Amino acid sequence: xxxxxxxAISVKGVTKIYGEQTILNDxxxxxxxxxxxxxxxxxxxxxxxxxxxxxGITQPTKGTVEVLGQDLTKLDKVGLREFRKxxxxxxxxxxxxxxxxxxxxxxxxxxxxxxLKPAExxxxxxxxxxxxxxKEESFNRLPSELSGGMRKRVGLARALALSPHIMLYDEPxxxxxxxxxxxxxxLIVDTAKNHxxxxxxxxxxxxxxxxxxxxxxxxxxxxxxxxxxYLPVEEFRNSDKELVQEFLRL
Amino acid sequence: xxxxxxxxLKDQIEEFGAGLLEAVDGMGKITQxxxxxxxxxxxxxxxxxxxxxxxxxxxxxxxTIIFLxxxxxxxxxxxxxxxxxxxxxVDSLVGSIVxxxxxxxxxxxxxxxxxxxxxxxxxxxxxxxxxxxxxxxALEVMGINSVQYLAVPRVIASTIALPMLSIVFLFIGNLGAxxxxxTTLMIDDAMFFSKLSEFMAVEDIAQGVIKATVxxxxxxxxxxxxxxxxEKGAVGVGRGTNLxxxxxxxxxxxxxxFLTTFLVKIL
Numbered sequence: 001x002x003x004x005x006x007x008a009i010s011v012k013g014v015t016k017i018y019g020e021q022t023i024l025n026d027x028x029x030x031x032x033x034x035x036x037x038x039x040x041x042x043x044x045x046x047x048x049x050x051x052x053x054x055x056g057i058t059q060p061t062k063g064t065v066e067v068l069g070q071d072l073t074k075l076d077k078v079g080l081r082e083f084r085k086x087x088x089x090x091x092x093x094x095x096x097x098x099x100x101x102x103x104x105x106x107x108x109x110x111x112x113x114x115x116l117k118p119a120e121x122x123x124x125x126x127x128x129x130x131x132x133x134x135k136e137e138s139f140n141r142l143p144s145e146l147s148g149g150m151r152k153r154v155g156l157a158r159a160l161a162l163s164p165h166i167m168l169y170d171e172p173x174x175x176x177x178x179x180x181x182x183x184x185x186x187l188i189v190d191t192a193k194n195h196x197x198x199x200x201x202x203x204x205x206x207x208x209x210x211x212x213x214x215x216x217x218x219x220x221x222x223x224x225x226x227x228x229x230y231l232p233v234e235e236f237r238n239s240d241k242e243l244v245q246e247f248l249r250l
Numbered sequence: 251x252x253x254x255x256x257x258x259l260k261d262q263i264e265e266f267g268a269g270l271l272e273a274v275d276g277m278g279k280i281t282q283x284x285x286x287x288x289x290x291x292x293x294x295x296x297x298x299x300x301x302x303x304x305x306x307x308x309x310x311x312x313x314t315i316i317f318l319x320x321x322x323x324x325x326x327x328x329x330x331x332x333x334x335x336x337x338x339x340v341d342s343l344v345g346s347i348v349x350x351x352x353x354x355x356x357x358x359x360x361x362x363x364x365x366x367x368x369x370x371x372x373x374x375x376x377x378x379x380x381x382x383x384x385x386x387x388a389l390e391v392m393g394i395n396s397v398q399y400l401a402v403p404r405v406i407a408s409t410i411a412l413p414m415l416s417i418v419f420l421f422i423g424n425l426g427a428x429x430x431x432x433t434t435l436m437i438d439d440a441m442f443f444s445k446l447s448e449f450m451a452v453e454d455i456a457q458g459v460i461k462a463t464v465x466x467x468x469x470x471x472x473x474x475x476x477x478x479x480x481e482k483g484a485v486g487v488g489r490g491t492n493l494x495x496x497x498x499x500x501x502x503x504x505x506x507x508f509l510t511t512f513l514v515k516i517l
């Protein structure tokens with residue numbers, strides 16, 4: 001199992017039990033800074049629960065989760081909310097606010113958390129939307145008027161608005177056509193590259209093997225609440241774990 | 251035969267007991283949620299624009315239906331009261347009886363029921379659909395307290411809007427009663443007003459306003475609570491909306507009794 005000297009995220013012995021069901025089982029792993037790490041696994045393996053632990057939305061039954069050196073299990077609710085400003089997240093279906101336009105969605109975190117003037121916010125929103133490939137004529141469209149791919153781009157622009165140090169992607173290519181999938185993958189890689197100078201660690205939850213192999217630096221495989229394999233991407237292909245090979249063949 | 255009846259009765263009692271336990275559990279959770287709302291109500295940041303948006307939605311947008319309901323309630327109540335009172339020759343009291351009934355009971359309760367059906371359901375549906383589309387998760391990930399952002403403005407707006415709507419209902423209801431009383435039922439104009447000012451007191455209006463304020467708080471509390479409880483997609487949103495309306499309406503009627511018994515003693 002991979003360990004790093006100064007990891008961005010360090011999950012140590014995390015167990016999560018809901019009722020009588022153990023979702024995460026004494027799970028430990030580190031995520032290296034400034035790299036793209038993908039967590040693969042079958043449905044119900046515990047990927048989303050792990051993501052919620054990294055965000056501090058769910059507290060572990062046992063164990064600790066450290067992000068950027070901060071133990072999230074030691075923070076109270078207010079502290080956790082404050083700490084979450086270090087995160088950006090692209091949701092599976094973008095989770096745009098449906099009563100806001102694309103520009104308002106991206107401007108929302110800026111108006112909530114910065115003291116920027118409206119004109120400065122507009123300028124930043126414009127830059128962000130253009131950087132993810134949204135044309136100006138779509139700025140004032142509602143999410144319902146945007147395609148799935150465009151919604152993902154706007155969601156990414158919103159997630160990047162506060163320049164997060166940890167970028168989380170929840171099944172970023174699920175339900176997208178191959179061309180849009182490629183576009184989203186390129187966007188993830190470009191985002192990681194463009195923000196490297198001021199530190200950005202990316203964690204992707206996925207079951208898309210092809211996309212994972214294309215964009216990841218490291219790949220972890222989660223099965224029944226445990227990381228059973230965790231290797232650099234080129235080594236992951238040759239994993240000797242039967243379940244991993246079976247998953248890769250799917 | 252007896253065994254079947256016993257089994258049937260046992261099932262019915264069990265079902266009733268389970269329902270009762272669920273209702274008590276629900277009330278406990280709603281009260282807890284109310285505590286969270288009260289806590290976050292006084293914490294920064296204060297998002298006034300959200301409050302005004304909700305005040306407009308709950309207040310202004312309910313005006314037409316409140317106007318119609320008030321007008322026809324006043325007209326119907328005046329007609330019914332007139333024919334009853336005429337039998338014992340006290341038809342001169344129609345105006346005052348209608349006004350007092352509207353002020354103390356009909357205006358706050360009917361306004362509460364209307365707002366529970368219109369705005370309470372909308373709150374549950376809006377928040378519920380935000381929940382199933384991960385918009386609430388998005389708020390939380392950004393470090394925004396979803397209860398403070400979504401529930402607090404709605405609860406404050408509803409608590410302020412409902413007494414205002416109730417006063418509009420009262421005014422329009424009396425107008426309806428006056429119009430029908432003086433034009434169709436031929437009640438004397440001067441008599442209508444003199445009896446009204448003789449029997450109607452400020453306390454009657456105050457009672458209605460206090461009730462409406464409480465109803466406003468409870469309806470929004472219930473609407474937002476069931477919105478946050480939504481799970482399982484569109485079906486869940488429908489269920490949450492349905493529960494918000496049922497609980498909202500029942501709460502208005504039950505609270506009305508307790509508030510009446512309390513307020514008649516202090517006012």
